[in-house]
Amino acid sequence: MLKHITARPFRAFTVISSIELLQHSKAGTCISISLRNEESDTNLAVPLVWFRDNCRSEDDSATTDSIVNVMEKARISGKYCVKYRFRNAVTYEHDRLSIKWIDGHKSEFYHESLIQLLVKSKQIPKTYIVSGKDLNLGLFPLLISKFILKCKCKIDFSETFSFTDFSRAFSRFASKIAPFHGTYFGDDMWTISNDHDDRDGYRVDVDYTDAELTLHTDFTSFTHMPGVVVFHCLHPAAEGGETTLVDGFAAAEMLKNENPSAFAVLSETPIDHRNEIRDDEYTQSSSTPLVACAYSKPVIELNDERGYAQIRFNPRYRSPLRMNGRGTTGPEEITAFYEAYQAFARTCSDPNMPIMRKLEPGTVLFVDNFRIVHARSAFTGKRQMSGCYLFRDCLLARARLHFDNIPC
Structure with missing residues (x-):
């Protein structure tokens, strides 16, 4: 028996209005990203591990295969400062988000590709399939x-x-x-x-x-x-x-x-x-x-x-x-x-x-x-x-x- 649950589509976000670091009570260090479209604004608190896992630079190509150590790799470098900021560890300039990790690796995400990675333009109908024993x-x-x-x-x-x-x-x-x-x-x-x-x-x-x-x-x-x-x-x-x-x-x-x-x-x-x-x-x-x-x-x-x-x-x-x-x-x-x-x-x-x-x-x-x-x-x-x-x-x-x- 198949059950279909369809959610309403929503307008894609096109603008990143701000990016800053924050401490989440349960998820730890996150990067807060403010998105905007024609109708509304929204704030996303994205854990650091998400950025490390989705890094696409050539020298970090093994990250997705090395899931065994992804939590340990997802820490940023720099001295911890007041207001939950790490000096020079996370920057957003010229529509480019840069993150310096504790192991020396650097990840970069550009405006459009970052939005595409973070947000679906529409909801996909969910299908639940019951299989055999x-x-x-x-x-x-x-x-x-x-x-x-x-x-x-x-x-x-x-x-x-x-x-x-x-x-x-x-x-x-x-x-x-x-x-x-x-x-x-x-x-x-x-x-x-x-x-x-x-x-x-x-x-x-x-x-x-x-x-x-x-x-x-x-x-x-x-x-x-x-x-x-x-x-x-x-x-x-x-x-x-x-x-x-x-x-x-x-x-x-x-x-x-x-x-x-x-x-x-x-x-x-x-x-x-x-x-x-x-x-x-x-x-x-x-x-x-x-x-x-x-x-x-x-x-x-x-x-x-x-x-x-x-x-x-x-x-x-x-x-x-x-x-x-x-x-x-x-x-x-x-x-x-x-x-x-x-x-x-x-x-x-x-x-x-x-x-x-x-x-x-x-x-x-x-x-x-x-x-x-x-x-x-x-x-x-x-x-x-x-x-x-x-x-x-x-x-x-x-x-x-x-x-x-x-x-x-």
Whole structure:
């Protein structure tokens, strides 16, 4: 059952009339921003952590991925003075807000872009979706093994050392278990490589480098996220490149037991995700980027029985928390969200949580993208992966032909 709640749109704010520092009783140091449009004025108290998280300068590009330390980074430099002011730490001149942080980094926000980050021009209808019951973590490997036996699908992936060979072999196998879930990577198989000379697998994106990819679920910027991620290694890295898997439901359960207030925030606060693609491969050389957006979904989605339905966790593609000045997203809520988001990230990073494995040619990994958060360690040498996305609902529907204990 879907419930739609639509709020009235309001006129966009176009002018910043003043900016100053203030101390909020619960959110700590904030920057007070006065906005004005044709009809009214409004004051926003924005916590410092919001500015640090939404900094877009090149030397701070890892901030959104490093959510584990965002609260510690969100402190400003300078000597504390009377009237809650920090000398030269925060300035607003020539329509530019500058913030000097305690670690030496400097953030700058220009007038128009700051308003766009802070305030939505209109309200997005909220959609609440009730999903199925909890799934067993061991279900997917068991399902795939069962399908191989039932479908008599005997394919040796150990000899598929090229993308073409694996694509053909896996396409025959996938037709027995679930259809492909297409994305802007393509309708079926894809390949990822950090080798600039690899015409099939290289793109200008952090995924196509040898850098670390922190824990996340894929395609949170899609309203309907792909449910199953398939990974196969065509060429392993010389060193590093391990795949990390964390049970997001187990992490959520641990968070609920150890930090109930943080769990409540992440399960009750709807947030947006957005991804812009500027690669010519996807935009047909257009100057306008390809944009994917998903609105108003919580990080931890629960079903109607308060069981776990889905985890949406991707700091890199999480949209800024916007404030419309009418009390729906105030400074207390923003600070509480960041504290909760950081707590969940730290729970997932607990040494007892992850399973790490270096994939080798011949091993095909199926990941439940509704439940498992995954990562990749940094590596050296060439590393080429192939894979695809599958429809989770179709896989489970076909699995019910062979299993009696798969919930609907």
